Amino acid sequence: MKPIKRATIADIAARAGVSAGAVSFALNNRPGVSASTRARILEIAREMHWRPHSAARALGGARAGTIGFVLNRPARTLGTESFFGDLISGIQLGLSGSHVGMNLLVARDLQEELDTYQEWWNGHQVDGVIVIDPRTDDPRVQLLDELGMPTIVVGSRPSSEGSAPSVWIDDSEAALTVFKYLHALGHTRIAHVAGPAEFEHTGLRIAALRSFADSTGLSSVESLVTDYSAAQGADVTRTLLSRQERPTAIVFDNDVLAVAGLGVAAEMGVAVPAQLSIASFDDSAMARLVRPSLTTLTRDTVELGERAARLLLDQIGADTPLPSRKGPALTLSPRGSTCPPLR
Incomplete structure (x- = not known):
């Protein structure tokens, strides 16, 4: 079967009857085209399922329109812990309406997680990342700070001043x-x-x-x-x-x-x-x-993920690290597995 040809800016320009430059201005929200022309170009791009090329966007300084999330846990553990499914659902909820997607990867170990962040940033594949399970003197946060990649930590306490902010539960x-x-x-x-x-x-x-x-x-x-x-x-x-x-x-x-x-x-x-x-x-x-x-x-893990995603979107648009934000409150739910001990 012959592969479906990916739509290009030239294809959009031909259908819209405008120059490729006008299409570029419209797609990148730059001045140079009228509001009606911009709306027509965007509609044609949607109809043709056009997506930006990540390398071209990187050269142009545009955002990738994607955030990254690496899960560094054994695959068998991930399959049994509902925490991760709830957290990912919350992140997606926090991204809704922003036209920002999520790149999810399961890493085998810490080094693969570090390598992934480096690859994502060098390839302009993500605009920022959410990090979970913080460690003392965490090499991941250190690397992300060196790269200058916007980062949010889902952790247990507020981050120190000047560090990547956290959404935290004590x-x-x-x-x-x-x-x-x-x-x-x-x-x-x-x-x-x-x-x-x-x-x-x-x-x-x-x-x-x-x-x-x-x-x-x-x-x-x-x-x-x-x-x-x-x-x-x-x-x-x-x-x-x-x-x-x-x-x-x-x-x-x-x-x-x-x-x-x-x-x-x-x-x-x-x-x-x-x-x-x-x-x-x-x-x-x-x-x-x-x-x-x-x-x-x-705890409301879906809300925890939602708060992390929203803070990351805010951080991507900021020039300096934002303050940490507290996560949803915890409540104790006593059930049938506890009672006073036998005397």
């Missing part, structure tokens, strides 16, 4: 909300099944548990890191529940870990919540559909 406060609730129920042996140690929010949650333990005199608390996978969540839970003095409550960093932990409790004959309370930092449909349904921190 993970220390979030963790304390869960730990305080379990303590109020009477739990004194609390375990925390965390995500990767290099993530900033993992460190903040671990530090929050330690600080809370110190302030309340709790002696039996600990955090164990995982890669967010169900397999590691199950392994860690099995280790915790095999101890002679096992925890009476476990807090999981996401619903995949929590559901895996719930399965291990059933496997080992540990009743939830009578013998073990379980809570999670996410609130996906999965958390509400399992039995018992999971006590979680509820």
Whole structure:
């Protein structure tokens, strides 16, 4: 089958009966053509499904009309975490009406993510990016700052002055909300099944548990890191529940870990919540559909993505880094997986 020929500026000019220069002025919103001629050219371009060539736009200094979003997580993990689907939906919602698209890529590791940003910027493929899972001394943010690429970080606290702004949710406060609730129920042996140690929010949650333990005199608390996978969540839970003095409550960093932990409790004959309370930092449909349904921190992840996209659009049009913006509020949703411990 003969490939369909891509429409060019010359094709549009021929149909509109104007010069190629007039078409260029109209498509790039430059003076030099009347309002009626501009409207006619834009309508013909839409009918012919014309799209700008990224290299030509780069040479002309025009914007790419696209933002970038790299997900650096194992593909199997992405398939089970609803957080990412909700976040991407929110980003698309935030871009609606702007005529800006999104270039989404799943990276195998940190180096591939860094290489992608370099390639995108050198090729004028995106106008800015949204970065998630910030790290301490994050090499991604450092690179993006060196490139001068507009960047928004979805993180756990406001960015320092002059750095790429963030849309943030206080993970220390979030963790304390869960730990305080379990303590109020009477739990004194609390375990925390965390995500990767290099993530900033993992460190903040671990530090929050330690600080809370110190302030309340709790002696039996600990955090164990995982890669967010169900397999590691199950392994860690099995280790915790095999101890002679096992925890009476476990807090999981996401619903995949929590559901895996719930399965291990059933496997080992540990009743939830009578013998073990379980809570999670996410609130996906999965958390509400399992039995018992999971006590979680509820956040509007779609709104989080929407706020990040809107801040990035504002940042792309700004000359200096904008202030960080707070993300949607968190609320605790107690459900059937938690109750006071057996005495």
